[in-house]
Amino acid sequence: MNKISVLLLIVIGILSCSEASDIVKYEPVTLALEIPSNFPDIVYNLDNNPLTEAGFELGKDLFYEGKLSSNNAIACAFCHEQAFAFTHHGHNLSHGVNGGVGFRNAQPIQNLAFQTSYMWDGAASHLDLQPIIPLTSDIEMGETFSNVVTKLQAEPYYQEKFTRAFEDGEVNTENMLKALSQFMVMMISSNSKYDKYVRNEDNVTLTELELNGLNTFQNKCATCHATDLFSDQSFRNNGLSINPLLNDQGRYDILEDPNDLYKFKVPSLRNVEVTYPYMHDGRFSTLQAVLDFYDSAVVDNGNVDDVLLRADGSYGITLSDYEKESIIAFLYTLTDDQFLEDERFSEY
Ligand code: HEC
Ligand code: HEC
Known part of the structure; x- marks a missing residue:
C-alpha cells in the first residue's frame, strides 16, 4: 500500500466517524423543478435561492408554524388551506390574529414561480418579499421578524433545520424567507x-x-x-x-x-x-x-x-x-x- 492510499484511508475514516456521530450539517440535496410543457417560462430566479430538500422541508415547517404570528396560533396555512387550493375556505374576507378582519379574499398559492407580481394589487414584486406583508400586518399575523427569529432560535429543532438548509446555517429573516419561497416555488398545479x-x-x-x-x-x-x-x-x-x-x-x-x-x-x-x-x-x-x-x-x-x-x-x-x-x-x-x-x- 503506498502513502497516498494510506492517507486516503485515514481521510475516509475521519469522514465516516463524523457521520457516525450524527453531526448536523449543511446538506444541499438538489430538488428538481419540473416545468410543465404547456406553461410559460419560470420567472423566479433559482440561482439566487437554489432548491434543496432541506430548504423545502424547512419552508413547509414554517408555512404550517403558528409561531410566525403574535399569538402563536395563526400560521400561513390558517388562511391558505390545501383542499381549497390554499385559499381561506368559507371566508369572503380573511381574518387573522385577534379575529381582525382583512379587506381582501385570500388568493390561492399555486404556480407562483411563474408570476411577475403578487397580491391582488401587485403590492409584492418578489416572492421572497411577499411574506413580509402577512407576517407584519396587524390583522393577519401581527408579528415582527425579530420576534419570530428569537422564537425560532430558541428551538433546537429549528437550529438543526436551518443548519441543514443553508450554508451559513443562520436562523435569520433572510433564510426564513428563502425557505418559504422554496416551499412555494415547488407548489405547481399542472395535472388537471x-x-x-x-x-x-x-x-x-x-x-x-x-x-x-x-x-x-x-x-x-x-x-x-x-x-x-x-x-x-x-x-x-x-x-x-x-x-x-x-x-x-x-x-x-x-x-x-x-x-x-x-x-x-x-x-x-x-x-x-x-x-x-x-x-x-x-x-x-x-x-x-x-x-x-x-x-x-x-x-x-x-x-x-x-x-x-x-x-x-x-x-x-x-x-x-x-x-x-x-x-x-x-x-x-x-x-x-x-x-x-x-x-x-x-x-x-
Ligand atoms: C378585461 C379582462 C377580463 C375579461 C375579459 C374577463 N375577466 Fe375574469 N377577471 C378579470 C379580473 C381583473 C378579475 C379580478 C377582479 C377583482 O377581483 O376585482 C377577474 C375575476 C374572475 C373570476 C374570479 C376568480 C377568483 O379567483 O376570484 C372568474 C371566475 C373569472 N374572472 C372568470 C372569467 C370568465 C369566465 C370570463 C369570460 C366570460 C372572464 N373572466 C373575462 C379580468 C377579466
Ligand atoms: C389572515 C389570513 C392570511 C394569512 C395568515 C396569510 N395570508 Fe397570504 N394572503 C391572504 C390574503 C387575504 C391575500 C390577498 C391579499 C391582498 O391581495 O391584499 C394573500 C395573498 C398571498 C400571496 C399572493 C398570491 C398571489 O397569487 O399573488 C402569497 C404568496 C401568500 N399570501 C403567502 C402567504 C404566506 C407565505 C403566509 C405566511 C407567512 C401567508 N400568506 C399568511 C391571507 C393570509
Whole structure:
C-alpha cells in the first residue's frame, strides 16, 4: 500500500466517524423543478435561492408554524388551506390574529414561480418579499421578524433545520424567507383534466359541453385570463361595482396612477371550482354568479377595461345560458386533485 492510499484511508475514516456521530450539517440535496410543457417560462430566479430538500422541508415547517404570528396560533396555512387550493375556505374576507378582519379574499398559492407580481394589487414584486406583508400586518399575523427569529432560535429543532438548509446555517429573516419561497416555488398545479387533454396524456378527452366551454372561453375570456396560467398577469378593471364600505382602489394604491383606479391582478382560474368565494372581496359565492355578472351586471365605474366595451356602448360580455353552463363545465376541468391532495405540501 503506498502513502497516498494510506492517507486516503485515514481521510475516509475521519469522514465516516463524523457521520457516525450524527453531526448536523449543511446538506444541499438538489430538488428538481419540473416545468410543465404547456406553461410559460419560470420567472423566479433559482440561482439566487437554489432548491434543496432541506430548504423545502424547512419552508413547509414554517408555512404550517403558528409561531410566525403574535399569538402563536395563526400560521400561513390558517388562511391558505390545501383542499381549497390554499385559499381561506368559507371566508369572503380573511381574518387573522385577534379575529381582525382583512379587506381582501385570500388568493390561492399555486404556480407562483411563474408570476411577475403578487397580491391582488401587485403590492409584492418578489416572492421572497411577499411574506413580509402577512407576517407584519396587524390583522393577519401581527408579528415582527425579530420576534419570530428569537422564537425560532430558541428551538433546537429549528437550529438543526436551518443548519441543514443553508450554508451559513443562520436562523435569520433572510433564510426564513428563502425557505418559504422554496416551499412555494415547488407548489405547481399542472395535472388537471384540461392539462392532460392539452398535453395528450392518458388518452384524456373533453366532453362536448367542456369543449364548447373551452371554445367560448377562448373567444370571450382569454384576452385577460390568458395562457395556461389563465392570467396575462396584468392589472385590469373588470367592471365590478364599488363596495362603498371597503372602497378598495386596488392597483391605484400602489403607484397612485389614476389610470389604475379599481384595477386588480387578473386571477388564474386554476382550481377555481374550490377557491370560492370569488373576486378580490369574495363578493360572489358561485361561478354562476360570476358569469351572470359578466353577462349583465358589469357597471361603468369610470375605468372599465376596453375589452369589455360592447358595440352598443354598454359594458359586459354577452353570454347565453348554454354558454354559461359550458364555460362552468370547462372551468371544472381545471381542478387538479393531485395538487389538492399532494402530500408533499400537506402538514402531516
Ligand atoms: C389572515 C389570513 C392570511 C394569512 C395568515 C396569510 N395570508 Fe397570504 N394572503 C391572504 C390574503 C387575504 C391575500 C390577498 C391579499 C391582498 O391581495 O391584499 C394573500 C395573498 C398571498 C400571496 C399572493 C398570491 C398571489 O397569487 O399573488 C402569497 C404568496 C401568500 N399570501 C403567502 C402567504 C404566506 C407565505 C403566509 C405566511 C407567512 C401567508 N400568506 C399568511 C391571507 C393570509
Ligand atoms: C378585461 C379582462 C377580463 C375579461 C375579459 C374577463 N375577466 Fe375574469 N377577471 C378579470 C379580473 C381583473 C378579475 C379580478 C377582479 C377583482 O377581483 O376585482 C377577474 C375575476 C374572475 C373570476 C374570479 C376568480 C377568483 O379567483 O376570484 C372568474 C371566475 C373569472 N374572472 C372568470 C372569467 C370568465 C369566465 C370570463 C369570460 C366570460 C372572464 N373572466 C373575462 C379580468 C377579466
